[in-house]
Amino acid sequence: MFCYRCGKANEDDNRFCKYCGTMIRPPAVVVPEDLNYFPPNPDALWAYYLGIASLLCGITGIPAIVMGIRGLRYAKLHPEARGEVHAWVGIIGGALTVLCVFMLIIGVVISACL
Ligand SMILES: [Zn+2]
Structure with missing residues (x-):
């Protein structure tokens, strides 16, 4: 994937651009353990x-x-x-x-x- 900031090519699984350090992939989304979570009240x-x-x-x-x-x-x-x-x-x-x-x-x- 290409860095959206400096435009240079990075390996697809890089989270940060190795040229300018910009985060090019957001951190993995944390899925709540209990998907059936319901508000208590x-x-x-x-x-x-x-x-x-x-x-x-x-x-x-x-x-x-x-x-x-x-x-x-x-x-x-x-x-x-x-x-x-x-x-x-x-x-x-x-x-x-x-x-x-x-x-x-x-x-x-x-x-x-x-
Ligand atoms: Zn970059």
Whole structure:
């Protein structure tokens, strides 16, 4: 293979260019031993992502709260799974968004009535 930096030819199995030292082949990808890895508290993780997403686009606020509550319940049943922080981020983020959307609707209604 040719070095993309200096263009000189290297043996195919060289990881570094022997002329300029540039890494021309990335290190072998480390494959996790357990390919069936599953997040310990998926509900809480979902709440977290939905909560963050709701702050950006507003739509996912309610599912974020629902998943957050489920995540908290799961964390209580399975203390080793943890994820309370993720769940709380989802609940608070979701609640803030729902509140904002609610205020927005009330604002629109009031301004439409005036
Ligand atoms: Zn090179």
